[in-house]
Amino acid sequence: MARVTERVVVIGGDAAGMSAAATARRQAGDRLEIVVLERGPWTSYSACGIPYWLAGHVDGPEGLVARTPQEHRDNGIDVRTAAAATAIDVRARTVTVATEGSESLLPYDQLVLATGAQPVVPDVPGADAIGVHGVQTLDDGCRLLDTLGHLDESRPRRAVIVGAGYIGVEMAEACVVRGLETTLLDQADEPMGTIDDDLARMVRDAMQGMGIRTVMGTPVEAFETGADGRVTAVATPGRSYPADLVVLGIGVLPRSELARAAGLPLGCSGGIRTEPSMTVPGHPGVWAAGDCVESWDRVRRDFTHVPLGTHANKQGRVVGHNLSGGHLVFAGVLGTGITKVCDVEIGRTGLSHSMAESEGRDPVSATIETTTKAGYFPGAEPMTVRLTAEAGGLLLGGQIVGRAGSALRIDTVATALWAGMSVHDLVDLDLAYAPPFSSVWDPVQVAARSLLGRLR
C-alpha cells in the first residue's frame, strides 16, 4: 500500500463498531485512518433504551444517542451514514459501499465487522404486514411511533407482543403504559425463558396485575391484514387476537450474511466466529464484535449468541486496542441479565435450574424468600433468590425476582460465578451490611446457606 497510514474500515456504527473506532483512535492517534460505514443515520445509541422511549419515560430518539456522527467526526473518525456495506472481498481487502444512487469500492488494511443483529421474523403469512415491528434500531422505534400515530385515538388501540423475552416484556409494559390494550403471546408456558418457570410466573403475575393479558403456550399461525395491508389481528390455533400494532420480541439473530457471503466462518448460532482477541480465525486483520458474533459462555463452556450492549462495548474495546497493536482478550460471558417489569425486578446469571438440567449438569438449587433491607426497616420489600450449583458445590448460576432494590444483587453472584467460586465461598464473602441495605445475612448468602444444606 502506498499510504503511510493504515486504513481501518468499520462496518456498523453502534456500540461495538464505535467502541472499536473510538478506542483505536485513542490508542493509535493519527497512525490509523478510521472509516465507519453505517446504514442508518445514527451512531452510538442505546437500543436497550427504546422500550423506555416508547413508554415515554425517556426522550428519543436523540436522547438515546450517546455520541452523534458529528461528535465522532470531531474526534477524527470518518463516519459515513446512509452508507451500506454490500460486499466484502477479503482477498482484495475491499468493501463495496452503497450510498444513495451509487456504489464504490473502499480498500482497507484492517476490517471490523460490527453489523449487529436483526429481529427474528416468524415464517408465517402476513409477517411483512404494515404495523408489524421489530425493535432493534432507533429507526425501528421511529417507525413504531409512526404506527401509533396512525391509530385512531377515539377507539381502543390494541397491541399484541409476540415473544415474552426481555424485549417482549419491556415492550408490553411500554404499550400498556401508553394506554394500549396489550396482549403478550408466547409459545412457552411462562415468559422470560432464561429464568425458571416458577419464578417467571411471578413476573407474569406482575404483568397481569398491570393489565397486560398474557397468553402462553400459544404459537402464532398468521398475521391477518386488512385491505390497506395493515395488520388487523394475530391468528393462533385457538383464536385470533385483534391487533392494530404487533411488536416482535421473539429474539434476534446475528446479522452475519455479509460475513458469510465473504467466506468468513460462522458458528452454529449463525454468529461470526472469533478468537479471544476478536480476530476472525484465519483472517488476520479482520475483526468482529457485538451482536453479529458468537461469544464464549464461561459456564456452559460453549459458544453462544448473547446480543447485549455490554458485550458489544467490551468486544469493541478489545478490537480497538488490538487493531492498534494491543493484546487484550474478550474473556467471555455468563449470560447475566436484568430487567424490570412494572414493580418487579428480575436479575439472572449463569444457568437456571432448568437450563442446568437440560445441560446434564445434575444441578441442586435452593430458593429463599427474604427482604431487600433488614426485615424491621421501613421500605423492606420481598425478594426471592435462587442459587443453582453442581452437586459438588460449584456455583452454576443465580436468579433474583423481587421488588425495588432486589435485582442488582445478581452482580454479586455474577462476580462469584466469574471467579469460579463454590457455594461455600459465597457464604464466606464479606458483603456490605447495614439495616437500610440488607439483612445481617445478605440475601445471596442466605440462599447460599440454604443450598449448602441441600448439597450435604
Add this chain to the structure above:
Amino acid sequence: MARVTERVVVIGGDAAGMSAAATARRQAGDRLEIVVLERGPWTSYSACGIPYWLAGHVDGPEGLVARTPQEHRDNGIDVRTAAAATAIDVRARTVTVATEGSESLLPYDQLVLATGAQPVVPDVPGADAIGVHGVQTLDDGCRLLDTLGHLDESRPRRAVIVGAGYIGVEMAEACVVRGLETTLLDQADEPMGTIDDDLARMVRDAMQGMGIRTVMGTPVEAFETGADGRVTAVATPGRSYPADLVVLGIGVLPRSELARAAGLPLGCSGGIRTEPSMTVPGHPGVWAAGDCVESWDRVRRDFTHVPLGTHANKQGRVVGHNLSGGHLVFAGVLGTGITKVCDVEIGRTGLSHSMAESEGRDPVSATIETTTKAGYFPGAEPMTVRLTAEAGGLLLGGQIVGRAGSALRIDTVATALWAGMSVHDLVDLDLAYAPPFSSVWDPVQVAARSLLGRLR
C-alpha cells in the same frame, strides 16, 4: 464427666453467641446441653439498628430483637438472662456465674466466648457523667431515650456526638431527625476514617446540608457537668459546646477482660486470638467469636478488630458447626462497610488509597463520577467510585459515595477483592445491564477502566 451429654457454655447472647448456640443445636440435636449466659435481658438483637430506632424509623427495643430468650429456650437452648460470667477457670473447666444476689460455678465441656465489644470512653474528666452514652447494646439505647425523655422540650435540646465513624454519623443523623441541635466532633480532618478524606468531605457536606454542625480536627478535653452530675457541655481546646446529651462514637474495643484474666491469648488489638476454626489457640474446646475476637484481614494480611454483625454471625455459625463436630473455617474479612447519611450512601471495602499508602502498598487509584442508572433515565443520580490497586494491577479496595442506589455496588468490588482479582478482571466481568439499573459500562467497570489507564 459423668454426664452422657456434653455441656456447652456460651458467654454472651447476641449475634455470635446465639448463632453458635442455635447452629450447634441444629447440628448436634440432643447430644449437647447448651447454656447461654447473658448479662442483659435481650438476645439476638440488631445493635446496628439502634440509630434507626432512636431516629424513630423503626420500633425498638423489641422490634430489633430477631429472637427472644424464650424463643431460644423453645428451641432447646438454656438461655439465662441477667447472668454475668465473672471468671473462667480453663483448667477446671468452670465459669463463675453471678446472678442477682448469688454466685455459682458452672462446669462446661466446651466454652464459647462471645462477650462482644464496649464503647471507647475518652480518658478525660466527666466521661462518666450522666447523659454521656455509648451505643452498643439495646440497654444503651433505652438509657439514651431516657436521657432524651428527661430533657425539657420547651428549650433547645443539644446533642454532641464525639467521633465521626459509622456509629457517630448514624447517631448524628438520628439526633438531628429528632429535632436536636446536633454537633459532630472528631479529632480527624474529615468524618468516616475508613474512606479517603476527599470522599469523606462529600459525606460531611451532606451532614451540614441537613443541619448537623461538624467540628473536625478537634479533640475533647473534658465533659463539663452541672451540680446534678449531668453533662452540660463538651470542652475542646478552642471552645466549649453546650450539650444536654453526648453520644460516644469513638469506636469500640473487644470486651476481652474475662478472657485475659483466664489466661487466654489476646492479639495486639486486644481481641481474643483464634484459629481459622475459631478455637482459641492452645485451648481445645474453647471457642471465641464476634466483636470480642480479632479477625484475619485478607487484604492487609494481618489480624484486625472488625466489630460487625455480619462477622459475628458468620463466626458464630463456624463455632456452632465445629463444636458439634464440623470442620468449617472463618475465611477472614475485607473491611467491607456501608452506611447512609441523609441522602448520601457510602460503601467501602479493602484498603482506601490513604490506608494503602500508610501500609506501604504503593497504591494507584482512579476516581470517576457517573450515574446510578443510564444517564438519560429518569431518577439517574450522581455517584462517585474510587478503586485502588497495586502498581501491578492487583485490586486493593474500593469506595463509593453517592445517592440512592449507589453503595450496594460495593459488593461487586468486595466479591472481586475476595477472589483476588486484578483490575483487568474487573473490566472483563459480565455484570447486569439495563437502563433502569446502570449505564452500559457498569460504574465499577468505568472506574476499573480509568484505573487501568493509570497503571499503564
